[in-house]
Amino acid sequence: MVIFSCVVLFLSLAVWFELSSWNAQLSRTNSYMTQTARAIAQHTDDVIEVAKQPLAGVTFQISDKNKTVLHSLELIHVMRDMVKRSPYLRSLAYIGADGRLIESTVDSFAGGLDLSGQAYFTRHRNDISLEPLIDGPYKGLLSEQWFITLSQRLNNDQGQFAGVVVATVDIKHFVNFFNSFDTFDGGTFAMIDATGRLLIRTPMNESAMGKSLADTPLYRDALLVSNSGNFNYVSPFDNIRKASGYFKSSKTGITALVAIPKQAVLRHWIRLAQTRWLCSLIALAASVGLAIYLSRQSELRRRDERIIAAREAEFQVIANASSDLIEKLDDHGIRQYVSAASRSVLGIEPEKLVGQSILESYDADARQYWIEALANITAGSSVERLIVRRQKESGELAWLETVVTRVRSFSAGSGMVAVTRDVTSQKRVQEELDRLANTDELTQLSNKRHFTGQLKRLASEARMVGTPLSLLVLDVDRFKLFNDTYGHLPGDTCLQAISAEIQHTIRQGVDLAARYGGEEIAVLLPGMTETEAWAMADLIRHRIALLGIVHQKNQPWGHVTVSIGVASLCHDNDPSDDALFVKADQALYLAKNTGRNKVVGSADVSDQQTAAAA
Known part of the structure; x- marks a missing residue:
C-alpha cells in the first residue's frame, strides 16, 4: 500500500509537471508564431512602401506635360534603372488606356501585348482612385515565376483614364524572408489579402495560388475576428491539423500567417522531455526499491517515520532530476x-x-x-x-x-x-524582434513609428512632472542634388554616416534619434531646455561638417552640411504633441531659407513673425 501510494504521488507530480511543460511549450510556440507573423507583415509593409516610390517616379515621367521625343525614348531606361536600384522590384510596366503594353523592363519586344483582361487593369479603368492596388498572384509568361503586382492608375490632362503603371515583386522574396526564421519541421507560411484570397503559400502549391479562403474556418473565425492571434485549423491543402499565428497589416490589409503541424510541436516537445522522463523512471524505480527494502527490514517499527522519509527522498530525487x-x-x-x-x-x-x-x-x-x-x-x-x-x-x-x-x-x-x-533565450528573441520592428533599416536609427510613440510618452511625462523636453529636426542641405550628382547608393552611405555621427553625439540611453522620412532626422532631448538643445544641435551640425563628405553642388561649402530646427515643449501653450514638432519644423524651414548650414530656434521664428507683422 505504501509503495502504491508513492507511485501514485510520483505519477501525479510527473503528470502535473509534464502538463505544465506541454502548456508552456504551446504558449512559447504560439507566441513565436505570432511574433514571426508580425515581423513578416511589417517587412511586407516595408516592401510595398519601397515599391510605391518607383511607381510614383514612373507616373511622373509619363504624365510630364513638357515631355519630348527624347523623354519618351528614355522612359524604358528610367524604368530599368529604378528596377536595378530597388532591392525588391522584379519589373516595371506601362500599359496604355486600351490595355496594350507600351513599355516593360522584362521584355522590350512584348510591346502591344493585350493586358486589358487583367483584374488590376479592369479595377483601375473603372475606379477613379489613384491609390496603388495590390493584386495577384500572377505567373510570368516567360520566366514562369510567381509574383504579386502593385499598380496605379494614370489620368490624362482632362482627368480621364490614360493607362496603368505596374510594379511586380517576386513571391520568392517573401518566401526567402520567411525561411530565414527557425521553424519546426513542416512549418508553412502564407500571405492572405483582405478578401481572403491566398497571395503566397510555402511550400509552393500552384493549385493553391490565388485560391479564396473566405469560406474556411480560418478566415471566418480568426482573420475576420481579430488582427492578430493564434488559431488551430485543418489545412484545406494537405488536411493536416496545424497551430498558427497570424498578424494583419493595418496599412495593406494583408495577413501574414505562420503555421506548424501540431504533431511537429508534439514531437519537438517529446524530444526535449525524453531525458527528463528517463530520469523520472529511474527515480521512480529507485524510490520503489528503497521502499521495498525498508519495508522488509521492519514493517512495524517506526512505520510513520519511514513513510515520511521515503516521501521526502522521492521529492528530492524528482526535484534534483529536473x-x-x-x-x-x-x-x-x-x-x-x-x-x-x-x-x-x-x-x-x-x-x-x-x-x-x-x-x-x-x-x-x-x-x-x-x-x-x-x-x-x-x-x-x-x-x-x-x-x-x-x-x-x-x-x-x-x-x-x-x-x-x-x-x-x-x-x-x-x-x-x-x-x-x-527563459533568457526566449526573452532575447522577443527583444530582438521588438528592436527590428522599431529600427530604420538603412540608418539603424529608430523609425518614424517608434519616434511618434516616444514623442507622445515623453511629452506626457514632461507635462506631468514639469520638466523640459526639446526636439531637433535636421535636414541634409540640397540632398536631392547630392543624389542626382553621385547616385542613390552614395546617398544612402551619406545618410548612414550622418546618422552614426548623430548617434555618437547625443546622450546614450537618454536621447532618441529617429529617421523621420527621406533625409529628415528628428532627435528627442528629454530634460533639455531650448538653449541647451540649441548647443547640442550646433555641436551636431559642426561634427557633420567635419565629416568632409564631398558635395560640390552644396555651395559655398563644397561638402555635406545640415540645417537644424530647435523647439522646446511649452507646457502652457502646446496643447498637443504635434505642436512641438510643428515649431521645430518651422525653425528648420527658416534655417533652410536663410542660408542653410545653421541652427534656428523657435524663438527666432517668433521674432521673424513679429517683425513681419510690424
Whole structure:
C-alpha cells in the first residue's frame, strides 16, 4: 500500500509537471508564431512602401506635360534603372488606356501585348482612385515565376483614364524572408489579402495560388475576428491539423500567417522531455526499491517515520532530476529546500540558499514583483507566475520565469513551492524582434513609428512632472542634388554616416534619434531646455561638417552640411504633441531659407513673425 501510494504521488507530480511543460511549450510556440507573423507583415509593409516610390517616379515621367521625343525614348531606361536600384522590384510596366503594353523592363519586344483582361487593369479603368492596388498572384509568361503586382492608375490632362503603371515583386522574396526564421519541421507560411484570397503559400502549391479562403474556418473565425492571434485549423491543402499565428497589416490589409503541424510541436516537445522522463523512471524505480527494502527490514517499527522519509527522498530525487529549479518556501518566503538545479539556474550551490529569503539578490523592481506575488498567495491565490531579471554571481544577467504554488501539508499548515526556469533565450528573441520592428533599416536609427510613440510618452511625462523636453529636426542641405550628382547608393552611405555621427553625439540611453522620412532626422532631448538643445544641435551640425563628405553642388561649402530646427515643449501653450514638432519644423524651414548650414530656434521664428507683422 505504501509503495502504491508513492507511485501514485510520483505519477501525479510527473503528470502535473509534464502538463505544465506541454502548456508552456504551446504558449512559447504560439507566441513565436505570432511574433514571426508580425515581423513578416511589417517587412511586407516595408516592401510595398519601397515599391510605391518607383511607381510614383514612373507616373511622373509619363504624365510630364513638357515631355519630348527624347523623354519618351528614355522612359524604358528610367524604368530599368529604378528596377536595378530597388532591392525588391522584379519589373516595371506601362500599359496604355486600351490595355496594350507600351513599355516593360522584362521584355522590350512584348510591346502591344493585350493586358486589358487583367483584374488590376479592369479595377483601375473603372475606379477613379489613384491609390496603388495590390493584386495577384500572377505567373510570368516567360520566366514562369510567381509574383504579386502593385499598380496605379494614370489620368490624362482632362482627368480621364490614360493607362496603368505596374510594379511586380517576386513571391520568392517573401518566401526567402520567411525561411530565414527557425521553424519546426513542416512549418508553412502564407500571405492572405483582405478578401481572403491566398497571395503566397510555402511550400509552393500552384493549385493553391490565388485560391479564396473566405469560406474556411480560418478566415471566418480568426482573420475576420481579430488582427492578430493564434488559431488551430485543418489545412484545406494537405488536411493536416496545424497551430498558427497570424498578424494583419493595418496599412495593406494583408495577413501574414505562420503555421506548424501540431504533431511537429508534439514531437519537438517529446524530444526535449525524453531525458527528463528517463530520469523520472529511474527515480521512480529507485524510490520503489528503497521502499521495498525498508519495508522488509521492519514493517512495524517506526512505520510513520519511514513513510515520511521515503516521501521526502522521492521529492528530492524528482526535484534534483529536473532541469528546473524547485524550491520549498514557508509562508514568509524563506527557503526550506532548494534543488540541485540552483547551480545552473542561479549559479549558486543549493546549500547556500537554504534558510535565506526568496527576496534576496534581486533588484528593487524584481523584489517588488516577488512581494506582490507572496502577498497574493497569502491572501488565498493558489498559483502566481512572474518573470523577473536576476544577476548571477558570475555577473551574467538572466531572465527567470517562476511559478509559485500554494502547498498544504498534513502536519505543518501551508507553504509554497516555486518552480523556476531560465527563459533568457526566449526573452532575447522577443527583444530582438521588438528592436527590428522599431529600427530604420538603412540608418539603424529608430523609425518614424517608434519616434511618434516616444514623442507622445515623453511629452506626457514632461507635462506631468514639469520638466523640459526639446526636439531637433535636421535636414541634409540640397540632398536631392547630392543624389542626382553621385547616385542613390552614395546617398544612402551619406545618410548612414550622418546618422552614426548623430548617434555618437547625443546622450546614450537618454536621447532618441529617429529617421523621420527621406533625409529628415528628428532627435528627442528629454530634460533639455531650448538653449541647451540649441548647443547640442550646433555641436551636431559642426561634427557633420567635419565629416568632409564631398558635395560640390552644396555651395559655398563644397561638402555635406545640415540645417537644424530647435523647439522646446511649452507646457502652457502646446496643447498637443504635434505642436512641438510643428515649431521645430518651422525653425528648420527658416534655417533652410536663410542660408542653410545653421541652427534656428523657435524663438527666432517668433521674432521673424513679429517683425513681419510690424
